[in-house]
Amino acid sequence: MPDSTPKRPRPLSPNIQIYRPQLTSVLSIVNRITGVILSVSAVVLVIWLTAAATDPQAYAAVQGAIASWIGQIMLFGCTFAFFLHLCGGIRHLVWDTVHGFELRSIYASGWAVVTASVVLTVAAWVASLVLAG
Amino acid sequence: MDRQHTRSPLARASGLGSAKAGVEHWWAERVSAVALVPLTLWFVASIIAHTGADHATFIAWLRTPLATILMILPLIALFHHTALGLQVIIEDYVHSGAKFAAVIAVRLGCFALACAGIVAALRIAFSG
Numbered sequence: 357m358p359d360s361t362p363k364r365p366r367p368l369s370p371n372i373q374i375y376r377p378q379l380t381s382v383l384s385i386v387n388r389i390t391g392v393i394l395s396v397s398a399v400v401l402v403i404w405l406t407a408a409a410t411d412p413q414a415y416a417a418v419q420g421a422i423a424s425w426i427g428q429i430m431l432f433g434c435t436f437a438f439f440l441h442l443c444g445g446i447r448h449l450v451w452d453t454v455h456g457f458e459l460r461s462i463y464a465s466g467w468a469v470v471t472a473s474v475v476l477t478v479a480a481w482v483a484s485l486v487l488a489g
Numbered sequence: 490m491d492r493q494h495t496r497s498p499l500a501r502a503s504g505l506g507s508a509k510a511g512v513e514h515w516w517a518e519r520v521s522a523v524a525l526v527p528l529t530l531w532f533v534a535s536i537i538a539h540t541g542a543d544h545a546t547f548i549a550w551l552r553t554p555l556a557t558i559l560m561i562l563p564l565i566a567l568f569h570h571t572a573l574g575l576q577v578i579i580e581d582y583v584h585s586g587a588k589f590a591a592v593i594a595v596r597l598g599c600f601a602l603a604c605a606g607i608v609a610a611l612r613i614a615f616s617g
Contacts, residue, residue, distance in 0.1 A: 388578060395571045402606040409609040412544040445522050452519060480537055488541040
């Protein structure tokens with residue numbers, strides 16, 4: 357096989373440290389980070405469901421942990437991550453149909469994702485707090 | 490002489506490269522994503538509707554056949570999607586020998602969690 361080792365170090369591709377963050381690049385990595393956060397949340401979901409299946413005491417223990425202030429902050433973060441990943445994912449599905457690749461469209465859909473995620477997160481928590489009484 | 494050296498360049502290249510199993514992976518990620526849009530929205534709406542509900546109320550709701558089905562379906566789609574997504578992240582950032590082990594661990598972990606979640610939903614459905 358031919359030796360593909362470079363004779364001298366070649367310049368690396370654009371370094372993220374010297375690039376000004378843009379909406380496009382930030383939302384790209386946000387979709388990944390929220391995916392990882394939601395993977396961890398999925399583990400909690402299974403624990404919560406298993407506790408509900410076990411007995412009222414186990415369920416109360418998990419509910420208590422979620423109801424604590426740190427649990428509520430994490431749940432709020434999970435809600436925001438969920439809506440960001442949902443809206444960002446729908447944006448990706450639209451892109452998969454080869455639509456919305458113009459620079460204007462990309463920024464419009466990007467800000468739409470951010471706005472919709474904030475609105476949906478706030479709406480979900482307001483609805484939850486109203487129903488809780 | 491190892492196997493790589495005895496094979497022709499065409500034999501080495503065919504069936505490899507970027508189109509190995511990428512299409513199936515890409516497609517499965519999209520299909521699971523499409524399924525998850527209504528399924529997760531239903532789940533979140535249901536959780537919001539049961540804010541502050543006690544164990545008995547929550548179980549009574551989850552025991553209904555529709556609620557059980559709509560709890561199991563997102564578990565399947567969710568952990569399928571999670572396994573596919575985390576695999577891409579691992580393949581992008583882990584370049585050591587740990588890559589293979591990490592991908593296998595994620596795949597098996599997602600299977601186990603999906604199974605545990607489905608069993609929990611079925612235990613609630615068929616309890617009492």
